[in-house]
Amino acid sequence: MVPKKTLKLIKSLQLKKYRYQEKLFLVEGAKSIAELLISSFKVRTLLGTSVFINQHQSLIERCNSQLEIYQAEESIISSAGSFKNNNAGIAVVEMPASQLAPEEISNYALVLDTIRDPGNLGTIIRVADWYGISLIISSHDTTDEYNPKVISASMGSFLRVPVYRTELVSYLQKVNLPVYGTLVNQGISVHQLGFAKQGLIVLGNESEGISSEVASYVTQAIHIPQFGVAESLNVSVATAIICDNLRRGVMPSGT
Amino acid sequence: MVPKKTLKLIKSLQLKKYRYQEKLFLVEGAKSIAELLISSFKVRTLLGTSVFINQHQSLIERCNSQLEIYQAEESIISSAGSFKNNNAGIAVVEMPASQLAPEEISNYALVLDTIRDPGNLGTIIRVADWYGISLIISSHDTTDEYNPKVISASMGSFLRVPVYRTELVSYLQKVNLPVYGTLVNQGISVHQLGFAKQGLIVLGNESEGISSEVASYVTQAIHIPQFGVAESLNVSVATAIICDNLRRGVMPSGT
Numbered sequence: 001m002v003p004k005k006t007l008k009l010i011k012s013l014q015l016k017k018y019r020y021q022e023k024l025f026l027v028e029g030a031k032s033i034a035e036l037l038i039s040s041f042k043v044r045t046l047l048g049t050s051v052f053i054n055q056h057q058s059l060i061e062r063c064n065s066q067l068e069i070y071q072a073e074e075s076i077i078s079s080a081g082s083f084k085n086n087n088a089g090i091a092v093v094e095m096p097a098s099q100l101a102p103e104e105i106s107n108y109a110l111v112l113d114t115i116r117d118p119g120n121l122g123t124i125i126r127v128a129d130w131y132g133i134s135l136i137i138s139s140h141d142t143t144d145e146y147n148p149k150v151i152s153a154s155m156g157s158f159l160r161v162p163v164y165r166t167e168l169v170s171y172l173q174k175v176n177l178p179v180y181g182t183l184v185n186q187g188i189s190v191h192q193l194g195f196a197k198q199g200l201i202v203l204g205n206e207s208e209g210i211s212s213e214v215a216s217y218v219t220q221a222i223h224i225p226q227f228g229v230a231e232s233l234n235v236s237v238a239t240a241i242i243c244d245n246l247r248r249g250v251m252p253s254g255t
Numbered sequence: 256m257v258p259k260k261t262l263k264l265i266k267s268l269q270l271k272k273y274r275y276q277e278k279l280f281l282v283e284g285a286k287s288i289a290e291l292l293i294s295s296f297k298v299r300t301l302l303g304t305s306v307f308i309n310q311h312q313s314l315i316e317r318c319n320s321q322l323e324i325y326q327a328e329e330s331i332i333s334s335a336g337s338f339k340n341n342n343a344g345i346a347v348v349e350m351p352a353s354q355l356a357p358e359e360i361s362n363y364a365l366v367l368d369t370i371r372d373p374g375n376l377g378t379i380i381r382v383a384d385w386y387g388i389s390l391i392i393s394s395h396d397t398t399d400e401y402n403p404k405v406i407s408a409s410m411g412s413f414l415r416v417p418v419y420r421t422e423l424v425s426y427l428q429k430v431n432l433p434v435y436g437t438l439v440n441q442g443i444s445v446h447q448l449g450f451a452k453q454g455l456i457v458l459g460n461e462s463e464g465i466s467s468e469v470a471s472y473v474t475q476a477i478h479i480p481q482f483g484v485a486e487s488l489n490v491s492v493a494t495a496i497i498c499d500n501l502r503r504g505v506m507p508s509g510t
Contacts, residue, residue: 119374123489132483157485191503224499225507228387230412234378237495240488244479244496248446252480 002047002070002080010047010080010090016144023095025146028081030088035156037063041093047072047080048089082148095146101137101164103174107198108246109135111179113168113214114205115142115235122153123236124203129157131243132253136163137171137200139214172217175200179219181210182238187221190245201246203239257302257325257335265302265335265345271399278350280401283336285343290411292318296348302327302335303344337403350401356392356419358429362453363501364390366434368423368469369460370397370490377408378491379458384412386498387508391418392426392455394469427472430455434474436465437493442476445500456501458494 012018013026024044027036030052036043037059045068046053046060053060053071060069072080074087081090110128115121121143128136143150145163154161172179180195181202202218204210210218224233224241233241267273268281279299282291285307291298292314300323301308301315308315308326315324327335329342336345365383370376376398383391398405400418409416427434435450436457457473459465465473479488479496488496 123492126485126489127492129483129485130481130488134483153489155485155487160484189507225502226385227502227505227508228384228389229415229508230381230384230410232410233385233495234381234408234491236489237378237382237492240492241495241499244499247480247482250482252444253482253484 002072002076006045006047006068006070007076007080010092013092014082014148016147019095019144019146024092025095025151026081026148027091027093027151028083028086028089028148029152032151032156033089033091034059035159036091036093039159041096041159043067043091043093045092046070046089047077047091049074049077049087052088083152096162099164101166101171102135105135105175105177105198105200108133109137109200110239111168111172111200111202112136112138112142113202113210114139114208115203116206118143118147118149119153120206120234120236121145121147122150122155122158124239125150125154125161125163126157127236127240127243128161129154131247133243134161136161137168138163138165139168140165169213169217172200172214179217180222180242181215181218181220182223182242183215183218183221184209185223187223189225190222190242191225193220193222193245195246201239201242203235206235257327257331261300261302261323261325262331262335265347268347269337269403271402274350274399274401279347280350280406281336281403282346282348282406283338283341283344283403284407287406287411288344288346289314290414291346291348294414296351296414298322298346298348300347301325301344302332302346304329304332304342307343338407351417354419356421356426357390360390360430360432360453360455363388364392364455365494366423366427366455366457367391367393367397368457368465369394369463370458371461373398373402373404374408375461375489375491376400376402377405377410377413379494380405380409380416380418381412382491382495382498383416384409386502388498389416391416392423393418393420394423395420424468424472427455427469434472435477435497436470436473436475437478437497438470438473438476439464440478442478444480445477445497446480448475448477448500450501456494456497458490461490
């Protein structure tokens with residue numbers, strides 16, 4: 001039996017307020033939890049179906065000794081968590097201690113200026129992880145990276161790509177690197193641009209784009225060439241296209 | 256006052272069953288409706304706030320004479336429709352007559368093999384529209400393109416990029432074109448490939464990829480080079496990266 005207070009805690013962690021009060025967040029679904037169990041994140045509680053627990057017994061045993069494990073029916077898991085089609089498990093995980101955004105960046109980082117949609121943020125984290133960008137700097141008003149929809153859309157990549165929240169203008173003032181940003185009707189096509197070895201790529205809000213205060217720190221405006229009629233691209237799609245062009249000519253991983 | 260039967264019809268059109276029974280679908284939100292009003296789609300009913308109706312008076316007047324228009328409070332509109340944050344309007348639109356998928360393709364078409372997520376389908380339609388791909392062929396079990404989430408994610412691009420449903424295997428048998436498809440650990444990198452002048456690009460299901468029956472018609476396997484750790488990319492993101500590489504070297508629109 002899963003204690004009522006555990007189910008209540010899980011329900012509460014769907015809300016940002018309680019996530020930050022408890023410094024805990026949820027990871028849901030088989031694939032994300034399996035990746036979580038081999039990561040350095042500290043899992044506090046795990047609800048799993050008997051199938052899931054049996055399948056991952058060796059991973060669970062290697063986890064920290066204080067891990068509370070509860071076997072639960074699928075119906076309990078899907079009603080406790082955020083996703084109706086979760087038929088595997090829910091983990092309650094400790095947030096890592098928040099750190100200052102690093103000013104020394106050896107390669108590239110993404111800078112997120114007020115990304116509002118959790119699905120977009122999760123997809124951006126996954127894209128960064130695919131393209132070997134291990135750092136995301138975000139404005140304070142970007143959607144919470146511990147939102148269950150962000151965790152789900154990142155498909156485990158949240159374990160590898162931390163999001164540092166900071167005041168972007170004062171951050172950009174301190175960092176001495178090329179700053180690329182998509183500004184409307186401006187800049188060089190990403191098909192033509194030679195990217196520097198290090199830099200920042202700024203992505204703007206879904207409807208407003210990059211704010212004017214942040215835009216004044218963009219040292220190289222860029223655009224994605226358009227071959228049809230659509231007015232714009234989704235921000236996570238735009239991020240992927242910019243990253244793909246950034247990495248052209250670099251040796252892919254696994255080669 | 257909006258008649259009860261109109262509100263009931265709108266509610267029912269959130270379900271696929273009633274959309275196909277009535278051959279009607281919903282378009283919601285200011286931007287999509289504004290684009291709809293200048294398209295050739297036949298709008299049957301329009302609910303709009305007084306602000307929206309006043310702003311678009313001239314577009315509305317140019318619409319068909321049988322258009323029923325109702326002015327409604329924001330609260331009525333957001334409770335009748337699919338999206339809580341819709342503060343502009345809802346249109347009830349006639350589905351265009353379904354046509355056979357064309358076998359003559361002058362440029363490129365996307366072929367969707369069992370895309371399940373409405374957000375992904377909508378984003379793929381928007382990406383196709385950005386990259387000047389005016390044709391999508393889909394398997395019968397791909398999510399319904401008239402789902403309100405698809406319409407919303409396509410950001411008006413559904414007006415320009417039709418989706419033709421067909422049985423993919425017999426379709427691919429008939430079409431004599433290069434067929435590109437992402438197959439796991441196979442094929443040429445999209446950074447290296449020279450795409451043919453015409454062709455089909457097959458995109459597979461979110462978790463299963465391209466089915467084996469469809470994969471046997473892929474004439475050129477391709478992959479997106481990976482520079483980090485994430486196992487895969489979201490299918491709409493992958494579509495965008497493939498299209499961006501396809502269009503490299505082509506003259507962008509508006510130049």
